[in-house]
Amino acid sequence: MTVNSALDSCGGNVISQVLLVDDEPAIRATLSRFIEGLGCFVTQAADVAEALALLDAFEYDLVVTDIMMPKGSGIDVLRSVRGRDNPCPVVMITGSPMVESASEALRLGAFDYISKPVHKEQIVHVARRALEFRRVSQENDRFRDDLEAIFTSVQDAIISVDRDLKVLNFNSSAASICGLDGLDGLDGLAAGTSFYDLPLKCDRKCRGALETAIHTRKPVQTRYFRCGGAGDEQYVSVSVTPRRVTDRQVEGAVIVVRDESSLYQLEKKQAPRNSFSGMIGRSGAMQMLYSMIERLAGVPSTVLIRGENGTGKELVAAALHANGGRHERPFIKVNCAALTETLLESELFGHVRGAFTGALRDKAGLFEKADGGTLFLDEIGEISPQMQVKLLRVLQERELVRVGGATPIKVDVRIIAATxxxxxxxxxEGRFRQDLYYRLKVVELMVAPLRERPEDLPLLVEHFVSRLNAKLGRNISGVSDEALRLLSRFPWPGNVRELEHALEHAFIMCPSRMILPDHLPPVFQAAAAEDGATMRERILEALARNAGNKSRAARALNIDRKTLYRKMHEYGISAPTP
Incomplete structure (x- = not known):
């Protein structure tokens, strides 16, 4: 048992242990009495040898030693203490504070030195500071040890960066999950290595979450994206937490990457949904979108929805609102591209009476009307630089000022933007503010275009046939196989909206109960004819170059032999067998 284990019989607190080294008994007695007045237990040593023996046997919170003694120097005691694993503060006492030994003591790490004669107030003040330093140091060491144990033992990859995204540390799990093979912590990195320069074996999809957390000073979480760190079939979730100094400054961030491949595969095995909250599709892209909406619906985070025109971004926004805790509050939509800057400002923020010609009364804006609910800002990329500044202020401060007014109005609105x-x-390129961009894309959802999910087209066709029958009072049973093939070959620049319009055209042109190719808009016949002519020419050219060898021609066309035979029959092509 060490001296440190002695307990105060009154309070049960650990008593600070002090070693006092001086060759003069009277000075030792006096200093001991002063220091014991702080509630400390003082052990006395008459010379350096005795002090070193006590240091080998026990652990102390503070050492107070004279520098100049007949049998050795206090510098030897200082060196002994500083050479130990857990050195305590050392206060030096000297009769000549300007001599070289006093300077050397400070150079070697002495906490402080006191000149003789030693006054009570002086030794008490220095000892109290030294013991407080010891206490704080020990707490920090314990805290650091605990963090190190957590850092090392967790199964998630952890990477810590400063505000300039320079790597401060990473754990062993980062080597396996993020593919940092061959690196043993910071020892394997050059000083000041940027996160972007880490030898990661992935496309750094987590970069967006990290940048967003740094710029918005808010935690960011994303789930289930494909990561090539340790393998092609690895799916991870990413959580980024800013390390804050103040509300206006970020010291850095900690990024945590969790391998959720097993959970992803389990969910993937579940039967895919054909629809969700008004959206139609069973493709992998749609299943992922459904899952992300479910995870984001219950949190107030700002969401940026990206996708081509006609993909259904408004449906995604409506689903986020309808499936969350704000579903009983207003869901208000505004197309930012459809309004002039002045009108958009008035619509969003409201105005006071007399703010401009025609402002006959105070009017609440859409932010106020959506209070407690959701405001969907479609075509957000089209707003002017001036409007970007005003919108950023609302997102940052959660308050607005009506046009022509001066009184701030607090609002609680979830923002969903689309572009x-x-x-x-x-x-x-300087057309959109970076700070607003990061405020908007706390979480980003991508809506895949229709051409990238052709397996969803039959479901969408069935859905629109049912809707159009109700809308137009028809009884169309469906779309013929040939018409469906034409629809499947089309590139759909207008996406789902264009599909709906094409089918409505076909409903109008169809005199029977089955939609045929002739009922579709002319662009489909033209595209089919062009596609067929082009494919026929490519097949003839491939056969000619390979002297009629169908196997080699199929390989040249990047199709299998059976597909080549089917195409040749479809286009009336015959070729001699070599």
């Missing part, structure tokens, strides 16, 4: 633009490129 078909590449806002990251607009930021780089």
């Amino acid at each position: 078909n633009r590449d806002l990251a490129r607009d930021v780089d």
Whole structure:
């Protein structure tokens, strides 16, 4: 048992242990009495040898030693203490504070030195400071040890960066999950290595979450995206937490990457849903979108929805609102591209009477009307730089001022924005504010275009046939196989909206109960004819170059032999067998 284990019989607190080293008994007695007045237990040593023996046997919270003694120097005691694993503060006492030994004591790490004669107030003040330093140091060491144990033992990858995204530390799990093979913590990195320069074996999809957390000073979470760190079939979730100094400054961030491949595969095995909250599709892209909406619906985070025109971004926004805790509150939509800057400002923020010609009364804006609910800002990429500044203020402060007014109005609104633009490129080219961009894309959802999920087209066709029958009072039973093939080959630049319009055209042109190719808009016949002519020419060219060898021709066309035979029959092509 060490001296440190002695307990105060009155309070049950650990008593600070002090070693006092001086060759003069009277000085030792006096200093002991002063220090014991702080509630400490003082052990006395008459020379350096005795002090070193006590240091080998026990653990102390403070050492007070004279420098100049007949049998050795207090510098030897200082060196002994500083050479130990858990050094305590050392206060030096000297009769000549300007001599070289006093300077050397400070250079070697002495906490402080006191000149003789030693006054009570002086030794008590220095000892109290030294013991407080010891207490704080020990707490910090314990805290650091606990963090190190957690850092090392968790199964998630942890990477810590400063505000400039320079790597401060990472744990062993980062090597396996993020593919940092061959690196043993910071020892394997050059000083000041940026997060972007880490030898990661992935496409750094977590970069967006990290940048967003740094710029917004808010935690960011994303789930289930494909990560190539340790393998092609690895799916991870990412959580980024800013390390805050103040509300206006971020010291850095900690990024945690969790391998959720097993959970992803389990969910993937579940029967896919054909629809969700008005959206139609059973493709992998739609299943992922459904899952993300479910996870985001219950949190107030701002969401940026990206996708081409006609993909259904408004449906995604409505689903986020309808499936969350704000579903009983207003869901208000505004198309930012459809209004002039002045009108958009008045619509969003409201105005006071007399703010402009025609402002006959105070009017609440859409932010106020959506209080407690959701405001959907469609075509957010089209707003002017001036409007970007005003919108940023509302997002930051959660308050607005009506046009022509001066009184701030607090609002509690969840913002969902949508765009078909590449806002990251607009930021780089100076057309969109970076700070607003990061405020909007706390979480980003991508809506895949129809051409990238062709397996959803039959479901969408069935859905629109049912809707159009009700709308137009028809009884169309469906779409013929040939018409469906034409629809499947089309690139759909207008996406789902264009599909609906094409089917409505077909409903109008169809005199029977089955939609045939002739009932579709002319662009489909033209596209089919062009596609067929082009494919026929490619097959003939491939056969000619390979002297009629169908196997080699199929490989040249990047199709299998059976598909080549089917195409040749379809286009009336015959070729001699080599």
